[in-house]
Amino acid sequence: MNATISSIGLNSYEEGLIQGHLKILNTKTRDFWSYVGAGDDADLVITRKPVSTSGEAKVAILAEDGFRKAKNNLYYLGESLRIFSLLELLLDIEHDTSEDPLFSSSSITTCAASSIHDFCAALPTSERFEILVNNQPCCQVLFDQGEWKAASHQTKTDVISQLSNGHIRFNEQPSDIGLAATLTVKELLWELGAKHSTNRLSQTHQYRISSWPLFGTWYSAPYMARLSALYSKRFASIDDGVRFSGASPAQVQAFLSACHLCDLGLQKRPVLEPSDKDQLARPEPQTLTKGLLHGLRKKLGMAFSHD
Amino acid sequence: MLGENLAFPPTLKMKCDSVLNDFASSENHLSFLSLSTADGYSLSHSDPAHVELNFRRISAMASSFAGISKELARETHHPAMEGSIIECQTGFLVCRLLKTEHLDAVLLGVFNNESNHGIALWTLNNIAKSITDMLNVYK
Amino acid sequence: MINGTKILFIGPMGAGKTTAITCISDDPPIKTEASNSARHISDKQTTTVAMDFGRIYMDQFNAIDLYGIPGQEHFDFLWPILEKGALGAIFLLNCDTTDQIIQNSLEKFCNDFSRLRDNSAIVIALNRANENAVSLCHNWLRENNIVLPVLMADPRNRDDIIMTLELLIATAEVDLLPEGEIHDAG
Ligand SMILES: Nc1nc2c(ncn2[C@@H]2O[C@H](COP(=O)(O)OP(=O)(O)OP(=O)(O)O)[C@@H](O)[C@H]2O)c(=O)[nH]1
Numbered sequence: 001m002n003a004t005i006s007s008i009g010l011n012s013y014e015e016g017l018i019q020g021h022l023k024i025l026n027t028k029t030r031d032f033w034s035y036v037g038a039g040d041d042a043d044l045v046i047t048r049k050p051v052s053t054s055g056e057a058k059v060a061i062l063a064e065d066g067f068r069k070a071k072n073n074l075y076y077l078g079e080s081l082r083i084f085s086l087l088e089l090l091l092d093i094e095h096d097t098s099e100d101p102l103f104s105s106s107s108i109t110t111c112a113a114s115s116i117h118d119f120c121a122a123l124p125t126s127e128r129f130e131i132l133v134n135n136q137p138c139c140q141v142l143f144d145q146g147e148w149k150a151a152s153h154q155t156k157t158d159v160i161s162q163l164s165n166g167h168i169r170f171n172e173q174p175s176d177i178g179l180a181a182t183l184t185v186k187e188l189l190w191e192l193g194a195k196h197s198t199n200r201l202s203q204t205h206q207y208r209i210s211s212w213p214l215f216g217t218w219y220s221a222p223y224m225a226r227l228s229a230l231y232s233k234r235f236a237s238i239d240d241g242v243r244f245s246g247a248s249p250a251q252v253q254a255f256l257s258a259c260h261l262c263d264l265g266l267q268k269r270p271v272l273e274p275s276d277k278d279q280l281a282r283p284e285p286q287t288l289t290k291g292l293l294h295g296l297r298k299k300l301g302m303a304f305s306h307d
Numbered sequence: 308m309l310g311e312n313l314a315f316p317p318t319l320k321m322k323c324d325s326v327l328n329d330f331a332s333s334e335n336h337l338s339f340l341s342l343s344t345a346d347g348y349s350l351s352h353s354d355p356a357h358v359e360l361n362f363r364r365i366s367a368m369a370s371s372f373a374g375i376s377k378e379l380a381r382e383t384h385h386p387a388m389e390g391s392i393i394e395c396q397t398g399f400l401v402c403r404l405l406k407t408e409h410l411d412a413v414l415l416g417v418f419n420n421e422s423n424h425g426i427a428l429w430t431l432n433n434i435a436k437s438i439t440d441m442l443n444v445y446k
Numbered sequence: 447m448i449n450g451t452k453i454l455f456i457g458p459m460g461a462g463k464t465t466a467i468t469c470i471s472d473d474p475p476i477k478t479e480a481s482n483s484a485r486h487i488s489d490k491q492t493t494t495v496a497m498d499f500g501r502i503y504m505d506q507f508n509a510i511d512l513y514g515i516p517g518q519e520h521f522d523f524l525w526p527i528l529e530k531g532a533l534g535a536i537f538l539l540n541c542d543t544t545d546q547i548i549q550n551s552l553e554k555f556c557n558d559f560s561r562l563r564d565n566s567a568i569v570i571a572l573n574r575a576n577e578n579a580v581s582l583c584h585n586w587l588r589e590n591n592i593v594l595p596v597l598m599a600d601p602r603n604r605d606d607i608i609m610t611l612e613l614l615i616a617t618a619e620v621d622l623l624p625e626g627e628i629h630d631a632g
């Protein structure tokens with residue numbers, strides 16, 4: 001998709017800066033963004049002062065000290081037009097306009113987690129950045145041995161609880177805190193999603209994943225083994241997941257949100273026939289194997305037991 | 308592969324090849340011989356006339372067979388298994404375990420229907436003794 | 447008569463198949479160990495030459511039969527024989543080696559046990575592994591469009607092996623759900 005940016009009240013240096021940034025950012029963004037010059041006829045208008053635009057255009061004001069989304073169509077971009085802020089802005093707009101959103105509503109936690117996810121995906125691996133929660137430094141993120149990892153003075157539990165509660169911001173020029181990065185960002189996102197997400201997923205759709213989460217490495221609860229088995233083998237609805245795993249609907253939705261955050265290939269499709277909905281409720285008895293597996297679980301004291 | 312291994316140098320292999328070939332050609336009822344490590348690597352074999360054989364597979368199978376036989380014997384309270392026999396309409400296959408100072412080996416002799424149990428076992432025992440002596444002497 | 451469901455332990459030499467089966471079997475397992483002459487591949491006293499066999503009894507009629515393959519490639523003639531009728535496999539892999547060897551083993555065993563792979567009936571259990579090895583396997587699976595669980599497990603540790611069995615059973619149980627939806631999936 002092509003998307004356009006115009007500006008109001010910017011000097012020629014700033015216009016050049018936008019064009020320069022776009023050359024780099026267009027390899028990172030979903031859409032192809034082009035700068036069309038001064039005016040208000042574009043998908044995104046960058047200005048120095050608040051303006052009113054006609055129609056659907058998003059407005060980004062060069063004020064405050066970094067990126068912030070103020071309202072649905074209004075953003076603050078920071079005074080100095082940094083490339084990172086512009087990237088955050090473009091990703092956010094693309095996120096808003098994605099055609100078939102996976103989630104019918106996103107929780108604050110998942111917004112934070114998904115912006116960390118998108119930020120890592122878009123950044124060159126040579127960069128490092130800092131995540132601030134309510135303007136306090138929380139952790140630094142850098143690319144190490146093929147993966148984005150986080151370093152922090154705080155414990156993993158503290159980092160996760162902060163990220164799940166506050167308003168997050170990125171600082172792209174952090175000073176080196178001289179700590180080894182030990183926690184992978186995936187592990188962080190997984191736990192944020194699986195424990196704290198309150199995303200709502202459509203009940204009339206089925207979901208499937210194309211990779212398993214990392215058991216033993218990432219946070220896991222007993223019902224997750226069965227959810228992973230189910231959704232990795234076939235499309236299934238939220239209700240199916242609830243019945244098959246014994247988890248609550250909220251846990252199933254959080255699990256799928258975590259899968260999405262960790263790029264486990266979450267897919268979605270409408271339920272094909274109405275009768276599909278009840279299928280898992282009435283499994284045909286294949287007593288032999290079923291009884292055996294049940295017996296094994298009982299004997300070995302496995303965590304999940306249906307009855 | 309062990310053929311190129313320290314445990315079984317090329318000169319020893321040549322010696323074994325020649326001993327096995329001598330036995331195989333001097334005994335009419337003996338089709339061929341194969342010597343492998345107890346864990347299934349081919350060490351040496353005689354060159355059977357008129358047939359293509361895959362000695363990598365034969366060695367692996369002989370050691371599996373010996374392994375199962377040994378376990379079956381142990382399970383039935385006969386712990387010191389020495390060998391086992393497969394009887395066919397067209398002949399016999401006889402496996403023997405060889406314990407030497409440096410290595411455990413499996414010797415397989417394949418006999419045609421000119422042979423019988425007694426002759427086959429007696430012949431293979433003799434061959435086993437020669438090979439064991441040779442392997443024990445070799446440093 | 448005891449009705450046994452077969453679970454297979456696969457993986458290269460020294461991966462810990464015999465160790466794992468010994469660790470969880472109710473009876474002392476049947477082993478076919480012979481002196482190991484390939485100490486340069488895996489430095490241990492013995493290696494399996496035919497199979498391992500152990501059993502977990504559920505009740506007086508039902509058991510889980512645990513079969514271990516001999517991991518060395520010259521025994522691959524036995525693999526399809528042992529694989530017959532298996533519900534699934536636990537694929538053990540020793541990661542104390544190069545990335546290349548790990549990838550080669552993944553490829554070899556996923557191909558040689560393709561029926562189980564295609565039915566997602568394999569759990570990959572890495573030992574002597576760190577998180578890098580886990581990511582390596584995870585990435586390899588993705589690149590090859592193979593959907594299997596990966597975890598770290600020490601074959602000497604009963605709880606670890608039971609955790610792997612639990613994952614395997616969870617995937618098997620998905621197949622017990624009604625047929626209808628399975629056709630739609632994918
Ligand atoms: N230190 C350590 N040793 C391990 C670990 N896992 C396995 N081992 C050792 O590795 C060896 C594995 O050997 P086996 O169980 O015979 O391996 P196998 O897979 O049966 O191998 P083959 O039968 O030869 O194909 C044993 O000596 C184990 O004690 C581990 O996580 N840490």
Ligand SMILES: [Mg+2]
Binds near residue numbers: 464465493515517
């Ligand atoms: Mg073994």
